[in-house]
Amino acid sequence: MLSIKEVYEEFEKIGCCSFATLDGRGGVESRIAHFFAYDDEGLYLRTMDVKPFFRQLVEGGCVSVCGERTEAPCTWDEDNMPHFMPGRMVRVSGRVRLLAPDEVSAKAAANPQFNVAVYDLNKYPRTRVLVLCRAHGEVYDYDFNMVHRDHKILRERFCWGGDELEPAGLSIDAEKCVACGACAGACTHKAIVPGADGGAYAILGERCDECGNCFNACPAGAVVQKGLA
Ligand code: SF4
Ligand code: SF4
Structure with a gap:
């Protein structure tokens, strides 16, 4: 930080x-x-x-x-x-x-x-x-x-001074993610990476511009706004 x-x-x-x-x-x-x-x-x-x-x-x-x-x-x-x-x-x-x-x-x-x-x-x-x-x-x-x-x-x-750090970017609910990769294909910021061994994808918050393309593309409703997961 x-x-x-x-x-x-x-x-x-x-x-x-x-x-x-x-x-x-x-x-x-x-x-x-x-x-x-x-x-x-x-x-x-x-x-x-x-x-x-x-x-x-x-x-x-x-x-x-x-x-x-x-x-x-x-x-x-x-x-x-x-x-x-x-x-x-x-x-x-x-x-x-x-x-x-x-x-x-x-x-x-x-x-x-x-x-x-x-x-x-x-x-x-x-x-x-x-x-x-x-x-x-x-x-x-x-x-x-x-x-x-x-x-x-x-x-x-x-x-x-006591303020809280809220991470940037959207996030992926690993419980809902079916690892289809549609979100990564929709992201123009290279902010989404596949999980190891075919597991849930993840968003690199520091690269995410919160454009919402992955939110639209996900067929499983796995992309969530921060604080709403
Ligand atoms: S919100 Fe946009 S920039 Fe962020 S991960 Fe999704 S598609 Fe990429
Ligand atoms: S589009 Fe949704 S289900 Fe598919 S990899 Fe991305 S977060 Fe997971």
């Missing part, structure tokens, strides 16, 4: 990302922001307490962040079909905690990444620091045209 440091580095390679919050009126809002530090507790963000972003973070208590980096923009062929060059997406969602000023000072004393927070606090005294302290997410590495490898996607999930 990816560490908090590795997740931070994924976001750092992207730079600024989309931060979505509950708006307190039954809707959601997003804006571009930035994680500036990490430690064992989580990822750190800052904003000013006069912004709606801050109010939504504190009142809603949560945030969902995602970003992407790719080798090139999407292009369109003569059939108006999109072609994506390889890239990586990262997303994380969870609970945030507001830090007291003395906590920020203590962290800055031990972690140079907090220099920017101290600088902002001096220049913009309404600056506040929050930590994404209980979270789960995923890095989604895509190569849909299989430029660099022989399958399209590779997903890696992570969590910290």
Whole structure:
């Protein structure tokens, strides 16, 4: 499982990302922001307490962040079909905690990444620091045209602070599977493998894009969504 440091580095390679919050009126809002530090507790963000972003973070208590980096923009062929060059997406969602000023000072004393927070606090005294302290997410590495490898996607999930890790992808109920192979034939992601000695097939969750083709193809009703098995 990816560490908090590795997740931070994924976001750092992207730079600024989309931060979505509950708006307190039954809707959601997003804006571009930035994680500036990490430690064992989580990822750190800052904003000013006069912004709606801050109010939504504190009142809603949560945030969902995602970003992407790719080798090139999407292009369109003569059939108006999109072609994506390889890239990586990262997303994380969870609970945030507001830090007291003395906590920020203590962290800055031990972690140079907090220099920017101290600088902002001096220049913009309404600056506040929050930590994404209980979270789960995923890095989604895509190569849909299989430029660099022989399958399209590779997903890696992570969590910290007490959040649970839910594996990616659909799954196969081994009790129902009759090992006909129809699902593997329907999967364009090379995500389904036969069992040993003619046994039940299995889905490699890290390659599964949850497209549903195997769900449609299975004559035995053996393909199940996660959590519904
Ligand atoms: S849902 Fe789609 S990608 Fe996932 S295993 Fe089934 S066919 Fe393959
Ligand atoms: S199509 Fe259904 S029964 Fe056939 S191998 Fe796949 S999961 Fe098993």
